[in-house]
Amino acid sequence: MAELDLAALNVSTHDALALALLGGTVEGINDRGVIATANIPPNTVIAQIPLTSTISSSALLANVEEFSALSTFANSSSSLSDDDLICLAIILSRKESCPHPYLSTFSGFTNNLPATFDSTIFLTPGSLPHNLLKGTNLMHSTAMLQNQIAQDHAVLLKLLQDFSMVHVDMKDFFPTTEEDFGLEDYVHGLFSVYSRACDLSMSVEGRDAGRVRLLCPFLDMLNHSTTSKVFYEFDTETGSVKIKTGEDEILKDSEVTLNYGPLPNSKLLLFYGFSLPNNAHDFAELFVPLNPDLALYSSKLELLKTLSPTYLPSQPFQIKKGGAIPSTLLSLLRIMPLIDLDGVDATFPISDSNELGVLSALEGALQGMSQAISGNLLLVGDDRKAEEDVNSIAEYEKVRIYVESELEILSTALQEVRGRISAIQEGLEGCD
Ligand SMILES: C[S@@+](CC[C@H](N)C(=O)[O-])C[C@H]1O[C@@H](n2cnc3c(N)ncnc32)[C@H](O)[C@@H]1O
Structure with missing residues (x-):
């Protein structure tokens, strides 16, 4: 996998941070993380990511000429969720000849996403873990998600086909065949979103403007820890996402993590592909x-x-x-x-x-x-x-x-x- 070039995306990070391979149990799958190479004091900004360097509905649908094909598609498809839109952006940006100039700036980032993801939906029927899950709540939600994804894929493909028939001038912007937009592509994009996207509270002129779902380069490299005090927020002045250490000092050689929230193992396994021993949220x-x-x-x-x-x-x-x-x-x-x-x-x-x-x-x-x-x-x-x-x-x-x-x-x-x-x-x- 190529080095992730954060500077190309105008992402600035603290000097004492390094992306590293952590050597987990299943090598190569979601195995990377962020390490502190020196002590970092509490309440320090450790990264700043301009909103325009994130993949989010608000950035994608901004009224800019370059995004017009995507905005027109999203506006004409009322059932399109934020996750689907980000997923589509990922798929398009990973194409060698991406027809959207703005999206192609993300190709370095999206081609650095893990090639495969861990989730119980990928367990092979008859395998040890699959057999172990029989009769559990997680087996039920896994099957439900599997069905939902297959249905959503078919709906999205149909939306893309219908859109391209009506907007002939934009037909080259979107995939319309199983070959260009297969279930596998969709699943890859979706799990990139499920396991790496975050929700950001935004405010406009001091007023709460709701939460925005976004895929944020660098923030998406932080692994989960329930004890982490690291947090992120939107800085209206600079129009960027700022990641801060919070109230704890981060010690040299320790991993910089993020608390994903009070998630039970059923959710961690389904959406992130790992579980935590003694999880109090189960x-x-x-x-x-x-x-x-x-x-x-x-x-x-x-x-x-x-x-x-x-x-x-x-x-x-x-x-x-x-x-x-x-x-x-x-x-x-x-x-x-x-x-x-x-x-x-x-x-x-x-x-x-x-x-x-x-x-x-x-x-x-x-x-x-x-x-x-x-x-x-x-x-x-x-x-x-x-x-x-x-x-x-x-x-x-x-x-x-x-x-x-x-x-x-x-x-x-x-x-x-x-x-x-x-x-x-x-x-x-x-x-x-
Ligand atoms: C936001 S990404 C973090 C970066 C990721 N490790 C990578 O290599 O790109 C979330 C994914 O990292 C892995 N991960 C995060 N926290 C973990 C933890 N506490 N234990 C095991 N795996 C974890 C899971 O595969 C999860 O889906």
Whole structure:
């Protein structure tokens, strides 16, 4: 991979910073980072990147002659997301003969993006980590994302084809065939965005102007650490993104990192391709949809909404690491079988025996999920011992961290449910 020429993009960085190969487990894939070659004091600007040197919708759609083909396309395609636009810009700029002069200035940067990305969507069916994921929440979201990407690709290709038919004068600006804009190109562009783009809060004349998604050279080289105090902000005066050290000094020879946010391993694996041991942000998801065919469906939905205004009938419940069973989940289970809603206060057990039914249903669901996962861990664990391929083992270990965490969350939830069941049973026995 060629050296990344930051100066060509007018990106200025602190003298005590160097891009380096870090030597991770899977060599060559997203393996680079930024190292401090000397101590850097707190509150120091370590990089400045003009907004025009970033790939973002606001820069791409600015009313400048050179961007007109892209702006016309984006404005005529209302369903085009910021991610799609940045993705398209990446694909176009990587072409040897990029027809957009502005985008071609990014070719050094975009050709330096990793050739491949790690995400659970790239796991080969039947491989160790893929087998390990069976029955987990992450397997579900991986499949959903895979389908979504395939659909979005087809829609975007159609938009490009339709646009080129209508705007014949601009037809040479955009790819219109599978060959020029294949699913693989789209996936590469999208994962460049998912794993490297950031959201920037902008203000215009002191007023909040919302958040802009952008791919920012150099900032996209910082790896994630939950302890990093490094941050970035938009500097209106210079029209640039400034990266600052924050309240901590950065010591010589240490890696300069960024905190990507409170992300659970399921998101880290899906969008960034790595996982963190003991991730406090992990959660397990339980799908308990409120079926529209249920008796009194709309009254039940209304009741749940009064209990939890954010409740959506099709969305899963999150069981947080170390957290309690969500009270809305218990309410849903109590409300679901009711056939008469008069006088029901869903926040409290309807009766001990009803509550026992609710808790037993929950116990069964949690037990089923736990058993599926622990079964995978046992089965795949044996294959793991025989596996010799280093990359495959590295992928397996990343996924194992997530799977064990999900199992731990489910086990804690099961203990809580069983504790409640025992307490009710003891109470009922006490009444005899
Ligand atoms: C914003 S890029 C950082 C630069 C990247 N390492 C490279 O070589 O171009 C994010 C990617 O870096 C890797 N990464 C970032 N933080 C990491 C971490 N804490 N552990 C393992 N990999 C990490 C992941 O592959 C992630 O998708």
